[in-house]
Each structure stands twice: as C-alpha cells, then as structure tokens.
Amino acid sequence: MSITIKDVAKLANVAPSTVSRVIADHPNISGETKERVREAMKELGYHPNFIARSLASNSTQSIGLVMPSSADKALQNPFFPEVIRGISKGAHEKKYSLHISTGESLEEIFDGVVQMVQGRRVDGIILLYSRFNDKIIDYLLDQSFPFVVIGKPYKYKKEITYVDNDNVQASIDVTEYLIKLGHKRVAFVGGSLNLVVTIDRLQGFKHAILSNNLPYRDEYVKHVEFLKEGGREAITELLSLEKPPTALVVMDDLMALGVLNKLDEMGKAVPDDISVVGFNNVLLTEISRPPLTSVDINIFQLGYQAAKSLIDQTENQNQPVKRIMIPHNLVIRESCYENKQNL
The missing domain is CATH 3.40.50.2300 (Response regulator)
Known part of the structure; x- marks a missing residue:
C-alpha cells in the first residue's frame, strides 16, 4: 500500500496541509516542524508527487x-x-x-x-x-x-x-603579466567574434598592449573555435609569421591545450621557446604538460x-x-x- 500525506501527518502529529507546506518549503512553517515532518517522510519512505504538485501550482519545478x-x-x-x-x-x-x-x-x-x-x-x-x-x-x-x-x-x-x-579586466591582468615577464610580442587567440566574451577579452588585451607602449599587430590576433583543433590551427598560423610571438593569451583552456599539443609536435618547448596562458582554469590545466597558467573565472x-x-x-x-x-x-x-x- 502506498504511503500518503495523511500517513506522514499522523506520524508527525501535524495536519496534512502542514505536510504540504513543508514539501513546498513554506517560510511560515517553523524549522522544528519542518524537521519533524521530514523525519516522518524519511521513516515512512514517502516521496512527494512533484508532477501533481506542478499541475496544482502551475509550476514545473x-x-x-x-x-x-x-x-x-x-x-x-x-x-x-x-x-x-x-x-x-x-x-x-x-x-x-x-x-x-x-x-x-x-x-x-x-x-x-x-x-x-x-x-x-x-x-x-x-x-x-x-x-x-x-x-x-x-x-x-x-x-x-x-x-x-x-x-x-x-x-x-x-x-x-x-x-x-569582468572579462576586460581579466584580459588586461593576464596580458600585463606576460608583458612584465619581458614579452613584447604577445598574441591573442580568441573565439568567435559573435560572442560578447570574445570582444571583452580582446578589448582588454588591446588596452594592455597599447597602454604599455607596444605595437598592436592585427596578425597577432586569431579567432578560432573553442576546441583543441582551434588552438592547433591558431598556433600554426602564428608561428609561420616572420616575427612570431613569444607569448600567447589564449581565451579558453581547451584551445590552449591544443596549442600545447601542436607546439610539442613542432619541437617547441613551453615555456622556454614560448609562454602560454589560458582562461577558465579547468582541471585539465593542472595535468597538462607543462601545467598551464590560467585565469580562474570561478x-x-x-x-x-x-x-x-x-x-x-x-x-x-x-x-x-x-x-x-x-x-x-x-x-x-x-x-x-x-x-x-x-x-
């Protein structure tokens, strides 16, 4: 036989309407009463019918x-x-x-x-x-x-x-970190220009470059997909330049991992030959080779x-x-x- 709200109410010594309010987490029910009702629900193995509740409250939860x-x-x-x-x-x-x-x-x-x-x-x-x-x-x-x-x-x-x-400031912070390490040829690898986050991070990158009296080079800016393949594509193009960058701001860690993989295939050492920073600080950044410096955006x-x-x-x-x-x-x-x- 299935357990009902009435069974819970009887065990908790409250009215069935009180049980309903506890299920809905009504603020007017005391914490003590809520705890007693929930203990009764647990003891009896009662599970609320959320579909029925949704129909009654016009909410899908x-x-x-x-x-x-x-x-x-x-x-x-x-x-x-x-x-x-x-x-x-x-x-x-x-x-x-x-x-x-x-x-x-x-x-x-x-x-x-x-x-x-x-x-x-x-x-x-x-x-x-x-x-x-x-x-x-x-x-x-x-x-x-x-x-x-x-x-x-x-x-x-x-x-x-x-x-x-604050994606503009985050990009300023990471670009200036590379500049303070002595890098004057810093490139930016971003995602689609249809995404607001790309525009904000590109804006921060450009601001940091210009405010540190460095030349802003269009050829140092690449836009690719937020996938490992996108990072591989970008670094191939950047390293083919007459004056390739010595540091990269990559606006996504998965793209950055593609960059690291391609650099390894090309015999380029990170960070000795080129420095790389990513965004997002996902778990993969800690176990990459080398472990990737990244902006933790929480x-x-x-x-x-x-x-x-x-x-x-x-x-x-x-x-x-x-x-x-x-x-x-x-x-x-x-x-x-x-x-x-x-x-």
Missing part, C-alpha cells in the same frame, strides 16, 4: 538550459560541464530539475526554446552564453519569460539579469549564482534585475617564463 551550439559539441569543452554542475547545485537546493536543449543547429536550438516556453515545460531559462543579436533573447523578452544569461548581454543590459566576470559560481537568480525570478515576479559579477584570479603554473632577451 524545472529550469531550461540553452547551449551556444549542439550539446554534443559544447560539452567537449570542460567549461560547460562545470557551469552545469554549479547550476545543478543551485537547482537541487530548491528541488528544481534541469532540461537541456538538444538542437543541432541555431534554428533547432531556437525552436527548442519556443517549445520550452509555449509548452510551459520549464519555469525559466538560463542561457549559457551571450552572443550578438541573439533572437532567443529577443523572443524571451517579448514573451516576458523568466531567464538569466551567463555572460554580459549585447543589449538590454538594464532589462536582463546576468552573471559574468565557473561553478557562475552557474550556481545563475540558478539562484533565476529561481528567485520565478518565485518572485517583482525581483529586480541583477548584475552579478564573479571575481577572477590568475593561477600561475609552469607555462610562462621570463623573456630575458626582452624580444
């Missing part, structure tokens, strides 16, 4: 996640599993589930978002990226549907809650704060728009070296 590309491709980059881990933690604390977009193309991804919204499959959406002129953002604003962006929105900044790093916190902010929106329609900045720090390892020749 689910968050939609939208990738910048197909999930199969995006999840090759360690950034996304880690940011989803942060989102999952925030969602779990409020008993929300996750619904991940599975479209292969931008059109399929957009259609998936429309299905989430029109079918009321989720209570809100987190965009795991920020790109220029994104019609998904236009659509969500038009529908007045709750959403949060990880990354600075291209427009409507005063209307959209977002979680981000990926987990980006996801965790995004989830918390979105759930606040869904539970309180009067929640003000938030701009949440997650701090960064440079983790120095063994991939950078002082350029004593000052070339």
Whole structure:
C-alpha cells in the first residue's frame, strides 16, 4: 500500500496541509516542524508527487538550459560541464530539475526554446552564453519569460539579469603579466567574434598592449573555435609569421591545450621557446604538460549564482534585475617564463 500525506501527518502529529507546506518549503512553517515532518517522510519512505504538485501550482519545478551550439559539441569543452554542475547545485537546493536543449543547429536550438516556453515545460531559462543579436533573447523578452544569461548581454543590459566576470579586466591582468615577464610580442587567440566574451577579452588585451607602449599587430590576433583543433590551427598560423610571438593569451583552456599539443609536435618547448596562458582554469590545466597558467573565472559560481537568480525570478515576479559579477584570479603554473632577451 502506498504511503500518503495523511500517513506522514499522523506520524508527525501535524495536519496534512502542514505536510504540504513543508514539501513546498513554506517560510511560515517553523524549522522544528519542518524537521519533524521530514523525519516522518524519511521513516515512512514517502516521496512527494512533484508532477501533481506542478499541475496544482502551475509550476514545473524545472529550469531550461540553452547551449551556444549542439550539446554534443559544447560539452567537449570542460567549461560547460562545470557551469552545469554549479547550476545543478543551485537547482537541487530548491528541488528544481534541469532540461537541456538538444538542437543541432541555431534554428533547432531556437525552436527548442519556443517549445520550452509555449509548452510551459520549464519555469525559466538560463542561457549559457551571450552572443550578438541573439533572437532567443529577443523572443524571451517579448514573451516576458523568466531567464538569466551567463555572460554580459549585447543589449538590454538594464532589462536582463546576468552573471559574468569582468572579462576586460581579466584580459588586461593576464596580458600585463606576460608583458612584465619581458614579452613584447604577445598574441591573442580568441573565439568567435559573435560572442560578447570574445570582444571583452580582446578589448582588454588591446588596452594592455597599447597602454604599455607596444605595437598592436592585427596578425597577432586569431579567432578560432573553442576546441583543441582551434588552438592547433591558431598556433600554426602564428608561428609561420616572420616575427612570431613569444607569448600567447589564449581565451579558453581547451584551445590552449591544443596549442600545447601542436607546439610539442613542432619541437617547441613551453615555456622556454614560448609562454602560454589560458582562461577558465579547468582541471585539465593542472595535468597538462607543462601545467598551464590560467585565469580562474570561478565557473561553478557562475552557474550556481545563475540558478539562484533565476529561481528567485520565478518565485518572485517583482525581483529586480541583477548584475552579478564573479571575481577572477590568475593561477600561475609552469607555462610562462621570463623573456630575458626582452624580444
């Protein structure tokens, strides 16, 4: 025989309505009562019927996640599993589930978002990226549907809650670190120019170069995919220049690992021949050869704060728009070296 709310209420010596409020984590129920009811639920092996609750409350208790590309491709980059881990933690604390977009193309991804919204499959959406002129953002604003962006929105900044790093300053910090090591020929390997994060980090790189009275060389700037193959492609082109760079700012660790692999194939030693810095500080940076100096952007916190902010929106329609900045720090390892020749 299945266990019901009435059975839990009887064991906890409370009314069935109190059990319902404890399940919903109602703020007006005391901590002592919540603990007693939860102990009774545990003892009896009672599990709430969240589908029935969703129908009754007009809430799905689910968050939609939208990738910048197909999930199969995006999840090759360690950034996304880690940011989803942060989102999952925030969602779990409020008993929300996750619904991940599975479209292969931008059109399929957009259609998936429309299905989430029109079918009321989720209570809100987190965009795991920020790109220029994104019609998904236009659509969500038009529908007045709750959403949060990880990354600075291209427009409507005063209307959209977002979680981000100060990517301009982070790029300044890492570029100036290389310049202080004596490098005058520093290159930048970035992602797609359709992504706001690329523009911000390129802006910081350019500012650091010019403010240190170094020439800004267009040929030292490469834009490739956020994959190992992109890093391999970029370093091949940069080392073919008449005056190749002595140091690289690579705006993603997976790309940086591609750079390290290709340099090893070419017989170039890191950091003796060329210094390399990445972004994101994923686990792979510690076990690469050599261990990679990287900007830690606190990926987990980006996801965790995004989830918390979105759930606040869904539970309180009067929640003000938030701009949440997650701090960064440079983790120095063994991939950078002082350029004593000052070339």
